[in-house]
Amino acid sequence: MIVLLLFTLIALAIAHSPSSLSTSQTLRLKQTRDICSRKVHCILNKEAMEGPFYVPHPLIRTNITEDRPGIPLSLEITVLNAKNCSVVPNAFVDIWHADAMGEYSGWATGSLLSSTSHLTARGTPIESSHWLRGVQATDDSGVARFNTVWPGWYRGRSTHIHLRIHSGNVTLSHGVFLGGERVAHTGQLFFADELVTEVSKTREPYVSRRKTLLPRMNGDDGIFVGSDGGDQIVDVQADEDVFHGSVTVGIDPESDHHESPMRPPHFGRPGRSPWRDFLAAVFGALIVVAVWALAKLFLRWRQARSGYSAVQLSDDDGAYSLTKPR
Ligand SMILES: *[C@@H]1O[C@H](CO)[C@@H](O)[C@H](O)[C@H]1NC(C)=O
Ligand SMILES: *[C@@H]1O[C@H](CO)[C@@H](O)[C@H](O)[C@H]1NC(C)=O
Numbered sequence: 566m567i568v569l570l571l572f573t574l575i576a577l578a579i580a581h582s583p584s585s586l587s588t589s590q591t592l593r594l595k596q597t598r599d600i601c602s603r604k605v606h607c608i609l610n611k612e613a614m615e616g617p618f619y620v621p622h623p624l625i626r627t628n629i630t631e632d633r634p635g636i637p638l639s640l641e642i643t644v645l646n647a648k649n650c651s652v653v654p655n656a657f658v659d660i661w662h663a664d665a666m667g668e669y670s671g672w673a674t675g676s677l678l679s680s681t682s683h684l685t686a687r688g689t690p691i692e693s694s695h696w697l698r699g700v701q702a703t704d705d706s707g708v709a710r711f712n713t714v715w716p717g718w719y720r721g722r723s724t725h726i727h728l729r730i731h732s733g734n735v736t737l738s739h740g741v742f743l744g745g746e747r748v749a750h751t752g753q754l755f756f757a758d759e760l761v762t763e764v765s766k767t768r769e770p771y772v773s774r775r776k777t778l779l780p781r782m783n784g785d786d787g788i789f790v791g792s793d794g795g796d797q798i799v800d801v802q803a804d805e806d807v808f809h810g811s812v813t814v815g816i817d818p819e820s821d822h823h824e825s826p827m828r829p830p831h832f833g834r835p836g837r838s839p840w841r842d843f844l845a846a847v848f849g850a851l852i853v854v855a856v857w858a859l860a861k862l863f864l865r866w867r868q869a870r871s872g873y874s875a876v877q878l879s880d881d882d883g884a885y886s887l888t889k890p891r
């Protein structure tokens with residue numbers, strides 16, 4: 566039993582211990598610099614996982630609302646180069662988010678979000694809708710603008726907007742973004758808890774949504790916590806008819822994080838090296854063998870102690886009796 570416990574502990578340690586941090590992972594610039602005589606909070610924002618709902622080839626458009634109901638939200642995303650705090654023009658900002666009911670276009674089947682299938686790696690969209698998705702290039706001031714609606718929430722997550730920022734050359738065709746040279750940033754934008762709560766209590770269709778599911782607060786969202794979401798809270802001016810949101814995202818335009826959709830690609834949780842997975846598998850197999858061997862030993866010991874090897878038929882009267890060997 567002690568041996569077994571030891572195996573389990575070693576296997577767990579191998580599977581879960583963080584691998585060593587590379588310099589790029591620990592790179593984190595946090596400084597405030599004066600750009601064009603205004604103070605800008607200039608940081609290299611931490612990445613957050615892409616999640617399973619990205620749909621490739623988004624439309625190039627400002628207004629991504631289509632037919633989705635909700636409070637109109639005009640969103641201004643400023644992209645900064647965190648290395649020298651200058652704005653990044655001509656970066657392609659690609660955003661996607663859930664509607665007021667917590668659904669994503671391409672996957673809007675109602676039941677899907679409540680199942681565990683959304684926890685698997687990037688899948689194939691099951692239908693062709695593309696509301697609340699779009700891409701815009703940043704202008705000379707490094708700003709990309711969108712018109713959308715205030716996002717809804719779904720199980721397990723606080724209210725958020727996904728984004729990818731493509732830098733370098735891009736391929737465009739007939740109003741569609743086909744791909745970029747580099748994915749310089751994959752992240753998520755968040756909103757202040759108080760405002761999310763207020764909207765969910767006072768404005769339709771969010772009030773209806775709240776009857777099914779309460780919005781989750783940022784502090785209870787592992788992705789918010791893990792990606793330092795506090796640095797990516799959209800500054801919102803909430804007018805009666807329209808909300809105006811603005812946020813600054815600090816990136817390294819030279820970096821490229823084309824990687825698994827379920828892991829923060831570059832910063833945050835590092836990928837595990839293959840030999841560690843291999844060792845974990847070997848220890849897993851050893852545990853199975855150890856359990857099997859122990860079970861077998863135990864059965865043999867019990868048999869030896871009782872001394873009876875089998876139930877046998879006695880010779881003349883046809884009754885059953887236990888026969889002791891030797
Ligand atoms: C965006 O498009 C929707 C309909 O597709 C429209 O109702 C809305 O007024 C548009 N928003 C802006 C700011 O143009
Ligand atoms: C910051 O770096 C980028 C290249 O990474 C360069 O194009 C830009 O001119 C630099 N800005 C300043 C103010 O040095």
Ligand SMILES: *[C@@H]1O[C@H](CO)[C@@H](O)[C@H](O)[C@H]1NC(C)=O
Nearest residue numbers: 732733734735736745746747
């Ligand atoms: C990007 O575009 C520039 C100018 O059009 C070109 O010189 C360069 O080779 C392109 N880079 C790649 C990787 O395609």
